[in-house]
Amino acid sequence: MKFIWTVSVLSWASTGRAVELEVGTCCARLHQELGTKISFLGQPAYNATENSYWSLQEAGLKPGCILRPSVPQDVSRAVSIIAAIDGCNFAIKGQGHAPAAGFANIDGGVTIDMTGLNTTSLSPDRSVLSVGAGASWLQVYQYLDPFNVSVAGGRNGLVGVGGLTLGGGISHFSPRVGWACDNVVNFEVQVSFHWQFHGINADSKKVVLADGTLTNVNETWRSDLYRALKGGANNFGVVTRFDLGTLSQGNLSVSSFVNDISQRRPVLQAFTDIVSSPNFDVYASLVVGFLYNSSSKAWVISNSAVYTRPVLHPPVFAELAAVPSISNSSRIMSLVSLANEAPTPPLNWLFATATFQPSAEFMLEIFDILNSTLYSFNPQGGLVWDIAFEPLPSGMLSHATKTGGNVLGVQPEEGNSYIMLLSALWPDSASNLVVEKVSQQALFTIESRAKAKGLLRKFQYLNYAAWYQTPLASYGADNFEFLKRVSSKYDPFALFQNRVPGGFKLAKEGQL
Template sequence: MEEISVCEALIALLGIEKVLVPGSTGYNTSLSSYFSPQAAAVLPACFVTPQTVVDVSTLVKILTSSENGGPHDFAVRGGGHTWFANANSAPGAVTIDMRGLNSIEFSADKSSVSVGAGATWDLIYDKLDPLGLSVAGGRVAGVGVGGLTLGGGISYFGPREGLTCNQAISFEIVLADGSVVEANEKQNADLWWGLRGGSNNFGIVTRINFRTFEQRSLLWSTLTLNPLTEPFEGETPPFYKPILELPTISNALATTITASMSTLAQNSVALQKPQAARYMTATTTFIPTEAMIRATYDAFNSSFSLLEGVAGLMWAANIEPLGVLNLLLKLHYGPVSQKKIIVPNTPLPPQIYKRGGADTNALGLTKQESSLAICLISPAWSDAAHDEQVYSAARSLMSDIEEKAKKLGVYDPYIYLDYAAPWQDVIKGYGEENVKMLQALRKRVDPVGVFTRMVKGGFKIPEES
């Protein structure tokens, strides 16, 4: 059966309002809602927009059926924030757009919140902020709940509460056979563990229950731009005053605010507006010794030569250390000059991957006792003709940083899924023991390998050797 015929069959079964075909307003709106132009350039045969878990179950049964020329490849998207092509859309096939499953419901005592996996974090904060509550969720409006949680999840509340995935009390998930199951600490506990970092390898998550906590105070936030040569001195508030007392490059860009999570999430969008440029990310992990931070800067500085002629480029390496200050190194190629700056940002102490139990997720950080730094490459540029040049430079820079980390004895194989590039072997970085456990889990819940072989996107569990 041709894929377009699958879309026609879905229209007959689910209704034209839930199946968006090329040329329709809904189809074009779905394309324009992706974060990066690279993702938006992928053209599925149709988008399907389920509104209930029953819709999702029906879709999986149809797409995996051997009848009518099946089974058929498909993809699943939530917030659509993953940047690379085919990460959350299936070219010429069916893409399931989960954003219709965006309900937000509280438990009777408001100690937890049940969230549709297609919701975005700003929608959750809009509901929680007026109640003086919050969750350890994403930092940017528009980022999907499902994708961030299944990848681990870094939060402003991480130092106090831990990773986002460790706040997930329970998952509702549609498996490869279309069945709907609940996964929590007592029921399908192996699946609950695997979903905490295991990406889209086991099914389609339709709902997640998160633990809530009181957050009646506003959050304090600051952005300053500082020259590379200044030392860190002084304090105010006790921990942040050294940053504020540094001379800034531009007072107009130095801002200090107290705001709700809703406001902070919306403000973060201004730093990287959807489809305003071409984007990518790649990441690695190391112990942030002084020597390693200096080595990262040296590698970053050396990478400039690979980027000559790239139009509208902002070249950035962001170090998110677990225990010291964030450093954001940037290079702008403009018509007049180049600029290099460091931006100190939010500290993330090592508790971020320990709170909630490092052994209750698949990330493989159980035995790690050192503070870790996640190093993120996050460039932006204007012309698709320079895509491969930027990707190549990013791979080279990542390789250089990793080589330096290994020589200094501070390299860690963990790769943060939500920042990873498509060429990175994320799941392998969770460690051999966890990979074997994930393989066993996949064999139990998806013995045919639907979500490994048929479902586009995500970071797949390695095949058994």
């Protein structure tokens, strides 16, 4: 069967025809090698991938073709073909949660949709879960539920295993076991080039073969790459499988509190008291959020308080629960039920983040900054702002050393802190630039005030960062230089720096 496809790239004014030919050649080669695993514009498989993105920004990009691998070897074959054709760029997609355009999709290149790699299996002693990189966390929790074990994974079950873990990963279990990435005992990863020695030639020079390959990476084998992948995102290769350490887990206690915005002082004081406690309760998982609807000009406070033991009304949340509320509910439930959230409708999204030392007074100032910046801004169709605050306890950070370390750069001796996620959802794509500008203005003001008060932490959580932020550089100079060395070693021709343009790139952040 002969396939005809159309390539459309918005930014090819000067070199469009040449790049179009290269992408066409690349897609033709991939189709020849991988058959119906490659789909083209207008075909059902292509449309299914395009319709699966969380943000309209990502869904609006149109790849020249899409690969949906069913086994890891499909990824290996595809990367080898792509690498051999100059001008053929590609993107790597899991569940498509990242909102920024190009982070998991591409215009005119090749998108590798990993969601077919979702097989899960548990070791005989139930201590290690092996899961394909394209799985969702809900798939993982549904598989593990009968065994009374779990893993440190995403709180929203529709988020993907791959993206969350490679960016660090905050879990309900993180205070107890660390970041999601700290619980990876092995990665199966497609690296760009695997250097193998093949003896010594007549001139007494070592002969090597450069060959893309699937390899296992762990604490004893390629330990430098193992550490780099724990927070280093898509800078080193395509991870096809994660082997995750499990933990014993039954039902959870889940409380939800909704407060009028007039109660922000006692709510933020309760949050600060929990966050700043030197004896942070490792079973506590808390998100406190300001929600603002630009159409109704109404603020509300929403709190999700999860306790990872089946204990109703745990003492750690007592101060928060005592604040007068619009609604207040608590129940015991399974992780599967909690994580099975309804999908959001297709909308434009943005994320931005910052990390702070605990201070209830400064959190009140954050609200004042947000209110003064956002209150009069109401684009066509309206939008919803969601500003979430999440604890980052020092005890959580100590787990990194148990499995070879990570590159996130936050240390237990820095003390407890909290992460802010500033996000927005809106329907009208014509408002994208102005919404982003307003969000940047609010974030800049908040960070400036925090820095002046000595409350701003350098760390930017990659999974919450805006495209214009520099989370990799925020890990600190030593970690950033380490990441660059690992990139040079395992990706000597910079395939994942130059040919995978989406996401946070070492090469780009190193120039800023």
